[in-house]
Amino acid sequence: MDMSTTCSRAGRSLDLLPIRSSTDAVVAGALATDRCLSQGFPARASREVGIAAAELASNIVRHAGIGELEIDVSEERALLTAIDSGPGIADTQAALEDGFSRGRHLTDPDEPMISLGCGLGAVARLMSRVDIRSRPGGGTVVEAEKRREPSSR
Numbered sequence: 001m002d003m004s005t006t007c008s009r010a011g012r013s014l015d016l017l018p019i020r021s022s023t024d025a026v027v028a029g030a031l032a033t034d035r036c037l038s039q040g041f042p043a044r045a046s047r048e049v050g051i052a053a054a055e056l057a058s059n060i061v062r063h064a065g066i067g068e069l070e071i072d073v074s075e076e077r078a079l080l081t082a083i084d085s086g087p088g089i090a091d092t093q094a095a096l097e098d099g100f101s102r103g104r105h106l107t108d109p110d111e112p113m114i115s116l117g118c119g120l121g122a123v124a125r126l127m128s129r130v131d132i133r134s135r136p137g138g139g140t141v142v143e144a145e146k147r148r149e150p151s152s153r
């Protein structure tokens with residue numbers, strides 16, 4: 001996590017983290033949670049953003065090798081942007097479905113479980129909005145936003 005860039009001013013924090021290992025993914029999750037707490041997000045919402053950040057970063061490591069995660073948090077919303085130049089995703093809609101992993105649906109119960117294919121689905125459930133921009137061979141950008149409930153301000 002050397003080389004990370006942090007910028008903070010009243011009412012907003014912005015971090016750009018290089019993601020190269022599963023340790024980076026865990027640290028990114030903890031940092032995202034901290035940034036949300038600092039901006040006054042409730043504890044549960046802050047942890048949800050942290051889980052989403054760790055999942056997006058771990059997808060970079062697992063499916064693309066290396067990339068970057070931007071964590072942009074204000075009092076109104078947390079915006080995560082995961083960017084990589086990896087192999088891309090052919091069917092972004094299917095990738096959001098639970099049980100879809102590495103280009104296909106996991107249907108055979110006897111197959112060794114490498115993953116559940118539930119990561120992006122979980123991100124969609126935890127956040128207010130998820131947008132995936134990707135094409136095969138062209139890298140992937142996943143943007144996930146959580147808006148803060150007006151009642152918690």
Ligand SMILES: Nc1ncnc2c1ncn2[C@@H]1O[C@H](COP(=O)(O)OP(=O)(O)OP(=O)(O)O)[C@@H](O)[C@H]1O
Nearest residue numbers: 059063088095101102103115116117118119120140
């Ligand atoms: N950054 C990425 N680059 C390329 N493909 C990706 C990327 N992120 C996700 N994918 C594709 O989308 C699929 C679904 O991702 P998802 O996170 O839901 O499941 P998973 O990573 O396979 O398993 P799990 O997250 O449950 O351990 C992945 O299997 C992979 O094929």
Ligand SMILES: [Mg+2]
Nearest residue numbers: 058059119120
């Ligand atoms: Mg995943």
